[in-house]
Amino acid sequence: MTSAADTDQLNEQETTTPTKDPAADTAHEDQRQDLEGPGTFGGPEPKSLGRSASGCGRKSLKISIPLTNPSRMIAALTDILWDELAAQPGSKKCSNPDGSAGKQGVSKTKLRRAEKMIRGAFVELYKGLGYLATYRNLNMMAFVKILKKFEKITGKQVLAVYLKVVESSYFNSSDEALKLMDEVGDIFVRHFAGDNRRKAMKYLKPAQRKESHAVPFFTGLATGCFAALFLGYCVMAHMAGLYLYTAAPRGRGGVSARYMETAYPVLSMFALLFLHLLLYGCNMVAWRRCRVNYGFIFASSPAAGGELRPRDVFLACAASMAAVAGVMFAHLALVLRGYHASPHVQAIPGFLLLAFLLLLFCPLNVVYRSSRLRFLRILRNIVLSPLYKVVMVDFFMADQLCSQVPILRSMEYLACYYISGSYRTQDYGYCINTKHIRDLAYAVSFLPYYWRAMQCARRWFDEGDTSHLVNLGKYVSAMLAAGAKVAYEKDESLASLTLLVAVSSTATVYQLYWDFVKDWGLLQPNSNNPWLRNDLILKRKYMYYLSMGLNLVLRLAWLQTVIHPNFGSLDSRVTSFFLAALEVIRRGHWNFYRLENEHLNNAGKFRAVKTVPLPFHEEDED
Numbered sequence: 001m002t003s004a005a006d007t008d009q010l011n012e013q014e015t016t017t018p019t020k021d022p023a024a025d026t027a028h029e030d031q032r033q034d035l036e037g038p039g040t041f042g043g044p045e046p047k048s049l050g051r052s053a054s055g056c057g058r059k060s061l062k063i064s065i066p067l068t069n070p071s072r073m074i075a076a077l078t079d080i081l082w083d084e085l086a087a088q089p090g091s092k093k094c095s096n097p098d099g100s101a102g103k104q105g106v107s108k109t110k111l112r113r114a115e116k117m118i119r120g121a122f123v124e125l126y127k128g129l130g131y132l133a134t135y136r137n138l139n140m141m142a143f144v145k146i147l148k149k150f151e152k153i154t155g156k157q158v159l160a161v162y163l164k165v166v167e168s169s170y171f172n173s174s175d176e177a178l179k180l181m182d183e184v185g186d187i188f189v190r191h192f193a194g195d196n197r198r199k200a201m202k203y204l205k206p207a208q209r210k211e212s213h214a215v216p217f218f219t220g221l222a223t224g225c226f227a228a229l230f231l232g233y234c235v236m237a238h239m240a241g242l243y244l245y246t247a248a249p250r251g252r253g254g255v256s257a258r259y260m261e262t263a264y265p266v267l268s269m270f271a272l273l274f275l276h277l278l279l280y281g282c283n284m285v286a287w288r289r290c291r292v293n294y295g296f297i298f299a300s301s302p303a304a305g306g307e308l309r310p311r312d313v314f315l316a317c318a319a320s321m322a323a324v325a326g327v328m329f330a331h332l333a334l335v336l337r338g339y340h341a342s343p344h345v346q347a348i349p350g351f352l353l354l355a356f357l358l359l360l361f362c363p364l365n366v367v368y369r370s371s372r373l374r375f376l377r378i379l380r381n382i383v384l385s386p387l388y389k390v391v392m393v394d395f396f397m398a399d400q401l402c403s404q405v406p407i408l409r410s411m412e413y414l415a416c417y418y419i420s421g422s423y424r425t426q427d428y429g430y431c432i433n434t435k436h437i438r439d440l441a442y443a444v445s446f447l448p449y450y451w452r453a454m455q456c457a458r459r460w461f462d463e464g465d466t467s468h469l470v471n472l473g474k475y476v477s478a479m480l481a482a483g484a485k486v487a488y489e490k491d492e493s494l495a496s497l498t499l500l501v502a503v504s505s506t507a508t509v510y511q512l513y514w515d516f517v518k519d520w521g522l523l524q525p526n527s528n529n530p531w532l533r534n535d536l537i538l539k540r541k542y543m544y545y546l547s548m549g550l551n552l553v554l555r556l557a558w559l560q561t562v563i564h565p566n567f568g569s570l571d572s573r574v575t576s577f578f579l580a581a582l583e584v585i586r587r588g589h590w591n592f593y594r595l596e597n598e599h600l601n602n603a604g605k606f607r608a609v610k611t612v613p614l615p616f617h618e619e620d621e622d
Helices: 004-009 022-035 070-087 108-154 159-167 176-192 197-204 214-240 255-262 264-289 310-339 348-360 369-383 392-402 405-419 435-463 467-490 494-519 542-563 572-604
Strands: 013-018 058-063 093-095 101-104
Touching: 108 159, 108 176, 108 197, 176 197, 214 310, 255 264, 255 310, 264 310, 264 348, 264 405, 264 572, 310 348, 348 369, 348 405, 369 392, 369 435, 392 435, 392 572, 405 435, 405 572, 435 467, 467 494, 494 542, 494 572, 542 572
Parallel strands: none
Antiparallel strands: 013 058, 093 101
């Protein structure tokens, strides 16, 4: 029970409290009487909530949840449990009446977790009551506008007569929602903010951050610096003949070939990453304009500073691009001056990558610390997918990683290059031609799809919905396609080509079906909008048909592995980069419609607040 929308689903529950002295029992009885009232919820027979607060000397205490004052119920229940838990140290053991050792008390970790859950429930309840009060005001405003329109069309002066009746109606005259909001706020201040109302309001009514002109100014400044540095880099690279096709085997060759083996993987990796970040910022702008509540879908908390604005994303992207362009410009200048054999010059791209990793893991409160920590927590949940409950933001981020397999393979190569010390020995072919390192490419190509498949398995285990198993099959087919591609790159035989075409074609059809029907909710034959869905956010329907066609074309990018397109004298790694960029663009395009469909599902099910579980659900072991 966590929100106003969920209060009508509560059933009678029981909890257990330790046996205490008569005076304490009288106090508890008074609180129990306060909880009970007319109009309790019907439902199945109450059952024990499980272990008592202290773990010994328990007796059952029945708590009826009233219809009219859920906040009082939670507050009184919190008082009862909090007093008992606070009185029992986490490391202290109870003793039974016969003198034998009893069970250990509740640990401080469980106390903090329970407090966090109850606090979240209060926040969502307060938010739901606020939505209810706002909904009442909107209805009143709608009545006024309708009556004014009626007067304008009919010429009859009825506004005062009808408005008097509307204003005296229960929905407008009742202040129950406001009273409940005040009551919930007072309880929250007392129990979770140490009687500090300003601190409590940071959770209950998080203030929107003020827009600053400094952010767009520095974004423009960083963009200009990046444009100038990148232009200079392109001119120097063109004059030096870099990024052109060479007949020398990989791992050998002159300055150009060596540069492509060492510095280019870093540059291409950052380019794909910044392109993805830029597209995500564009997604946020589009979601805001279309009123898609992506903050609620991703469960980002403005109170904790975990919600980035589009301008923050653009600033981070522009500043990072300018920094990378500046370092790569200086590195290329040193290489062209003849310092390419110096280990210090060879280590510059590695230092650049290390600097970004240190910034990502930096514990100091600088450079969007809350967002960085949340991103790391999401990555942890993805890597350990079967061990954590999967939420929307977790599998959304895992889908993004499925489009960034080239980045993972570049990171694998760079880790080998710098950890093995190849940048000192100038042995550029070690990380390319060594068999066990080449075989590692299989695992790296599988990882994003494996993580996503494990998320599907965990969701099926938690929810019991067989559609998650079907979705798991999609990622298994993608893993097979990725493996077939790596096998074909190693051995371009007819058998490998046949396997690649067969597996990739099957995976593409599978993925297209899931994109259009499940993720986007389109291709509904009985829809009011032909082959779309009943509810659409975009006014121009043809945009959906064009988007499906674009997604189909971009899904077929794997064909370049088969047909080997020739783009003049460009190096094959450059063409591979452009095709990888197309997949990132497809993912950014996919993101908009995925969240549009999720938003419409939430609206259809009237979900406006989160469902936060309460820590009163354990089964009694007696």
